[in-house]
Amino acid sequence: xxxxxxxxxxxxxxxxxxxxxxxxxxxxxxxxxxxxxxxxxxxxxxxxxxxxxxxxxxxxxxxxxxxxxxxxxxxxxxxxxxxxxxxxxxxxxxxxxxxxxxxxxxxxxxxxxxxxxxxxxxxxxxxxxxxxxxxxxxxxxxxxxxxxxxxxxxxxxxxxxxxxxxxxxxxxxxxxxxxxxxxxxxxxxxxxxxxxxxxxxxxxxxxxxxxxxxxxxxxxxxxxxxxxxxxxxxxxxxxxxxxxxxxxxxxxxxxxxxxxxxxxxxxxxxxxxxxxxxxxxxxxxxxxxxxxxxxxxxxxxxxxxxxxxxxxxxxxxxxxxxxxxxxxxxxxxxxxxxxxxxxxxxxxxxxxxx
Numbered sequence: 001x002x003x004x005x006x007x008x009x010x011x012x013x014x015x016x017x018x019x020x021x022x023x024x025x026x027x028x029x030x031x032x033x034x035x036x037x038x039x040x041x042x043x044x045x046x047x048x049x050x051x052x053x054x055x056x057x058x059x060x061x062x063x064x065x066x067x068x069x070x071x072x073x074x075x076x077x078x079x080x081x082x083x084x085x086x087x088x089x090x091x092x093x094x095x096x097x098x099x100x101x102x103x104x105x106x107x108x109x110x111x112x113x114x115x116x117x118x119x120x121x122x123x124x125x126x127x128x129x130x131x132x133x134x135x136x137x138x139x140x141x142x143x144x145x146x147x148x149x150x151x152x153x154x155x156x157x158x159x160x161x162x163x164x165x166x167x168x169x170x171x172x173x174x175x176x177x178x179x180x181x182x183x184x185x186x187x188x189x190x191x192x193x194x195x196x197x198x199x200x201x202x203x204x205x206x207x208x209x210x211x212x213x214x215x216x217x218x219x220x221x222x223x224x225x226x227x228x229x230x231x232x233x234x235x236x237x238x239x240x241x242x243x244x245x246x247x248x249x250x251x252x253x254x255x256x257x258x259x260x261x262x263x264x265x266x267x268x269x270x271x272x273x274x275x276x277x278x279x280x281x282x283x284x285x286x287x288x289x290x291x292x293x294x295x296x297x298x299x300x301x302x303x304x305x306x307x308x309x310x311x312x313x314x315x316x317x318x319x320x321x322x323x324x325x326x327x328x329x330x331x332x333x334x335x336x337x338x339x340x341x342x343x344x345x346x347x348x349x350x351x352x353x354x
Contacts, residue, residue, distance in 0.1 A: 011040025
């Protein structure tokens, strides 16, 4: 079997984010066809098992995110090269500066998932944006195969770099369904509390509409989150909840909401969006091409607080039939596009092709 190193995640078992969930399900579906090694961040795991099923786990004594993400990826790549792996599946471009050396001095095959357009995120300063843009360029130039998780990003890669990429999205059928299915009257949202996720837009709309919302996020992680929590905690209809990592608890809140609010404006196919779609939830999404591509233009969209306030008012006054229809459309799309068996088969094809 081909030896495949997976680099760029916190690790598995998944307990953090989209890439981790992807790897968790990818190796479960394909570890009888490939000899996988997943590089994990040692500080993130109290227990450090040597294997996850048939997959070997290697631990790096650095954090996978933040300032240490670059050396974390480079150390992982170096280990993978000297451990005799045939293929390096690199998720994200933090350590992309090391890829030219791998291409020049080895015959290893590189598959690079560029993630979203990270350099466009508002949280980065000018230097960080330029560095991330350059890392993206290096990742696309030196990868043997490039993976885009959204059709809009695939188009961007083609136009920006004149290079083709493989479109592989995310799965969502790991979510827990039919948990005490009794619809509540509240809206729901969950995400990292960052400006490009438009939390300020969503909370302003709900403060004006008076309709209830439960919002899960890491409010204490940044000055942005702390300021929002201080401003909107006083509203009786707005419930700001701490991060929930228990899948069943999170899915219980999600599956019983009246409408799901998705504010992401950067990145590609967002895992929390496809999970909401798989639950068959009516969705109001921020109006950007990535979200329209993910939902096939079949949910409702808003571009600012005024537009979201208007949507909330219209659909609270006799809009249940429309909301039910949107939920059915979301479920149909998710079952057609966002199941792990489909996603894993796409990765298998790419791994075999290199």
